[in-house]
Amino acid sequence: EGEWVSYHDEVKTGFTGYKAVKQDKMKLLKYGRSGDEVFLVFDKTPFYAESGGQVGDEGYLESDGVRIRIRGVKKTGDLYVHLGSIEKGEIADLQYTGTIDTEKRNRIMANHTATHLLHHSLRKILGSHVAQAGSLVAPDKLRFDFNHYGPLTQKELSDTEREVNKEIFHNVPVSVKGGVPIEEAKAMGAMALFGEKYGKNVRVVDIGGFSIELCGGTHIERTGDIGLFKIIKESSISSGVRRIEAVTNEAALDLINRYESILKEASGLLDTGVEGVTARINDLQQRVRDLEKERKRERKKDFDEVFxxxxxxxxxxxxxxxxxxxxxxxxxxxxxxxxxxxxxxxxxxxxxxxxxxxxxxxxxxxxxxxxxxxxxxxxxxxxxxxxxxxxxxxxxxxxxxxxxxxxxxxxxxxxxxxxxxxx
Missing domain, CATH: 3.10.310.40 (Diaminopimelate Epimerase; Chain A, domain 1)
Known part of the structure; x- marks a missing residue:
């Protein structure tokens, strides 16, 4: 929406964010506006653009007297469009310094690597027919869609969760290689991910030799950096496609603590130890069923007597x-x-x-x-x-x-x- 103001004619944005979280001397190629929102394109950037299910980075762009809050980045061809709002000054043909929000980036990287571990674990637990059908990698959670013929049992979910955490606790190194010929990558056993487009040379993410995938996203250096993995929900999104939502690291610990607090509160209300909660609930449910049967018998008797x-x-x-x-x-x-x-x-x-x-x-x-x-x-x-x-x-x-x-x-x-x- 609105017209673009162009300063330079380059047609490609170089991505420097695999190794850098800050980039100096970013040349502004063009920008546009829509109300309070601005769109900026540079010759290079450390900000990851939304792709392959991974959300774009957030952070700040700064120059002389200018500060712009970046809340996301999207790709348009080979250009990275930074979406944000001006906090100070006005946009001008200057060189900028881009700094990504490293806390969010670290959480995104942990969730992305966890997604690869989840894919591997599902194939190990359910079978090799499992294939990715979509994903979301965000700072606060991950979502993984995959082909499977029915709902997962509680045991399958528990086994999958345990398998992912086992590899996290083993602190396996995560190896990333760029510029690998695609045929060589396929010979290595690398799996292509849903929604990605690949050229002649690809980027290979290898986790301990057991999970090898073609991936352009950002990842942690060792699986131990994930900390902890916890499944929130498993559901169906269409015929033959299941969805798992999960959290990692502090979010996983917060979830477990919340569940523990609820369980302790329930045990107090039921006047039993934590281990006895299920048995007490089953007993109460049976008592309710018996009382309901008795109530129906009484109502039937009363009706027949008076009607x-x-x-x-x-x-x-x-x-x-x-x-x-x-x-x-x-x-x-x-x-x-x-x-x-x-x-x-x-x-x-x-x-x-x-x-x-x-x-x-x-x-x-x-x-x-x-x-x-x-x-x-x-x-x-x-x-x-x-x-x-x-x-x-x-x-x-x-x-x-x-x-x-x-x-x-x-x-x-x-x-x-x-x-x-x-x-």
């Missing part, structure tokens, strides 16, 4: 129409009650509602004789609920619906009675 279809039915044309108002009943319970009432009615249509908070669930059913006479519960329920903040539908003998506003129940019943009397 007499002959006293509650109203005549609607040739049909016996019954309205049953409940509170806090599940749909399964509503259907069960419907079946019991139908057994006691001839030419019956049963309309059941159950209220919980402001929400209302509906079940409408009909006896076999009523269905033979043309009753269609799906059509009837849709019509009865029309304009009453609810909707529903279903089969001729059974329909279900839901909505809001308990005050709408009587109106729906009246409308149902109207339809049956006119029909």
């Amino acid at each position: 007499d279809p002959e006293k509650h039915k109203v005549k609607a044309g040739m049909y016996n129409l019954v309205l049953i108002k409940l509170a806090g009943h599940s749909r399964d319970e509503m259907r069960e009650i419907s079946d019991r009432v139908k057994n006691k009615l001839e030419m019956g249509v049963i309309f059941i509602s159950s209220v919980e908070d402001d929400k209302v669930a509906y079940v409408l059913s009909a006896t076999g004789e009523a269905v033979k006479q043309g009753i269609n519960c799906g059509t009837l329920l849709r019509e009865a609920l029309k304009g009453r903040d609810a909707s529903g539908g279903g089969r001729p003998n059974l329909a279900e619906g839901g909505g809001t506003g308990p005050d709408n129940i009587s109106g729906a019943f009246d409308r149902l009675q109207e339809i049956l009397e006119s029909g």
Whole structure:
């Protein structure tokens, strides 16, 4: 957006950031503006541009009386476009010094190397069919997408995590070689990464001889610099493609400490040691299930004792129409009650509602004789609920619906009675 101001005609930005975190005498080739945001292109830069899943570096550009905060870098062909905002002075045709945020860069490098270890570990645990299908390498986390036919079991996740951490604890050296002919790299067993484009000569990242990949990203010198690796989540993003999200170093330790704090709090609430939390939860869940069964039995007993279809039915044309108002009943319970009432009615249509908070669930059913006479519960329920903040539908003998506003129940019943009397 907006026009570019050009100073020099070079068509390529040289990247010096594999070895340097600071670069002097950066010549400004051109710049542009969009509101408060500026875009700057230099002849060389230590800032890594977003590529291969790795995010761009952040940091500062400075010159005489000028300071620019850089929040990201993107590639346009062979040019690196620095995105940022002016904190001091005005942009001019000067030589600049670029300094990257080394704390964020170090976290990015640790996460990138961890991604390679994760790829290797998944192939070892799941099989050689695993191939990268996408990634994100950021300062605060890493994300790795890969081909696999189903969800990972808890054991597979634990084994993968343990394998990655084993190589971290072994403090394996990370070797990076640039300018390797691509055929030579392939002969070494190097794997190409998803989304990368390669020329005749490539950059090879070798971790201890067991993980060899073509990669243009930045990496740590030894795996021990990763510190610790912890998986946060495993999920599906499309058919046959899984995603693992993870953290490393201090972020991994913070996550473990948070989990430990939650576990200790839970053990206190459950009045048991940490080791007994799972057993206590299982015991409580079983008690809840038993109480729920008992509650349902009692409600069924109470309903059968007080409900007499002959006293509650109203005549609607040739049909016996019954309205049953409940509170806090599940749909399964509503259907069960419907079946019991139908057994006691001839030419019956049963309309059941159950209220919980402001929400209302509906079940409408009909006896076999009523269905033979043309009753269609799906059509009837849709019509009865029309304009009453609810909707529903279903089969001729059974329909279900839901909505809001308990005050709408009587109106729906009246409308149902109207339809049956006119029909």
